[in-house]
Amino acid sequence: MVELSYNLYLLLSAILFTIGAIGVITRRNGIIIFMCIELMLNSANLAFISATGIHKSLEGMIFVFFIMTVAAAEAAVGLAIFVMIFRLKGTISIDQMNLLRG
């Protein structure tokens, strides 16, 4: 039996990224769009971890660590913004988010 190749990990990463991107395009609920963005960040993390094996260096894991930090900060601030929009408009649908329209 042939050994597991890194290409499969990269292919899985591409599949997850595509699912997340389709979710961002088709859904109207702000929080689900936010979750799809988290999924896309995770697929990038998977590509970084497999690059760690490809290049035989640990730097990819450092990148993943920083991506996780930024994702945590982003989730905190983004969800606070969603709570504020819900207080203002009573809904979270992104069709209603047209405050900045001139």
Next chain:
Amino acid sequence: MLAIVFKWIIFLIASLFAIFSAVMMVTRRNPVHSALWLVVTFISLAVLYFLLNATFIAISQVIVYAGAIMMLFLFVIMLIHLEREPEDIGRLGAFKILAIVLTLLLFIEVALGVYYYEVGTLKPGSIPYGDAKSVGSLLYTKYFFPFEIASILLLIGIVGAVVLAKRRKG
């Protein structure tokens, strides 16, 4: 030989779980169900990280993503009663279909790039072992300054969330 078969089985199970739960996450109408399926995706990705010898990242994936971030999402969904909000998921306009087709074209492009990219196979012992000791020693020496910047970023995130979510008087 047995180790190779074992790795294949673990990889196939974890990746199929990840893809299936990601599709379920995108298609569910109820945001609470979406969030729970996303937790399943994160945990199966953590299994794949273990398979790639990234034990520290796998553990922090479970703690940070599946634990902290998704708990925050669930709190906000239940706080603002999103599960009762109607949403027209069924209707697909021409613009949306065009966008999905373009995204699938992007996927085909990336998949062709992956197919023609010659990388090695997973030989035992050839992957650097990313436990807490090796990642931490790299993080505290070569990447010490970005590490400190990340802590400042988290502090600003906390302050920003508190300022945004605070109820203003008057």
